[in-house]
């Protein structure tokens with residue numbers, strides 16, 4: 001479904017006073033938009049030039065062949081480009097990632113947005129819910145993802161207990177995700193008091209994504225992990241929360257586990273991109289948890305999580321085959337071992353059989 005938006009819409013969540021991200025009108029020719037920001041303009045930890053290889057001489061006279069634009073790496077996703085995708089009706093693809101390899105996979109697969117979700121508490125850290133994960137743990141995951149990612153927008157999920165107490169706490173935590181992990185934006189859950197926290201973080205210059213419907217950090221208060229907005233009153237509450245988050249300056253909102261018809265009705269009232277998970281097809285994009293979509297996680301997968309691969313079964317089969325080969329001495333084979341010169345081997349055997357102590361002879 002394609003919502004009509006004002007062409008001149010200026011995204012409110014793009015950082016106040018032109019801070020961290022490109023702020024400005026988004027009615028730019030997509031082609032120009034593609035070429036607008038050189039990749040190097042975004043901060044990247046450890047992204048210096050490749051060190052010269054052994055034997056490679058880099059001289060000032062080395063001819064430089066310019067890379068044709070068509071072969072250049074895709075440009076990083078920005079908030080204006082995201083809004084432009086929404087305006088053009090191009091579905092936004094978002095996925096979670098929690099480490100370097102999953103970030104590389106998301107990068108190569110060409111997704112638009114990567115979320116270091118607090119779902120990582122369960123999928124990679126083994127907690128029973130998202131509640132226990134700490135900011136430091138989330139930052140470690142986010143740093144690893146940052147190292148594997150160049151193009152998608154990177155969003156860090158503020159964990160439970162890291163932003164609710166005050167605006168100051170929320171800003172301080174959000175700043176850590178930007179400064180320490182190189183995230184482009186942060187996400188927080190719920191309406192209510194989170195609306196003011198979102199407003200404060202946006203005012204501090206950090207883009208914020210909201211999250212309404214099923215909000216796992218407060219699932220107990222919602223009556224468990226169940227769909228939200230299934231009565232008119234609860235659906236109106238979802239709408240009120242989403243509109244309040246939009247007014248607070250959020251650049252986008254996740255809708256989780258909401259009836260498709262409710263999503264369609266509420267999305268029509270919003271102007272910012274809505275990313276759905278278990279919220280039907282009326283959203284501007286979709287997000288899935290990496291481990292759910294690839295079938296890596298053995299915990300409970302919600303009904304909305306479509307499984308595109310069954311990698312966990314393949315991983316178990318691979319490790320089991322390795323174990324079996326070791327046990328029947330089929331691994332390692334000659335192709336996995338190093339050789340030694342015949343002469344040196346003979347000398348080794350002589351040294352060992354001479355009866356002396358090899359510790360003195362070695363050197």
Ligand code: KIV
Pocket residue numbers: 096115116117118119120157211254256277287289
């Ligand atoms: O933590 C997470 O993975 C999320 C997504 C489900 C949106 O919040």
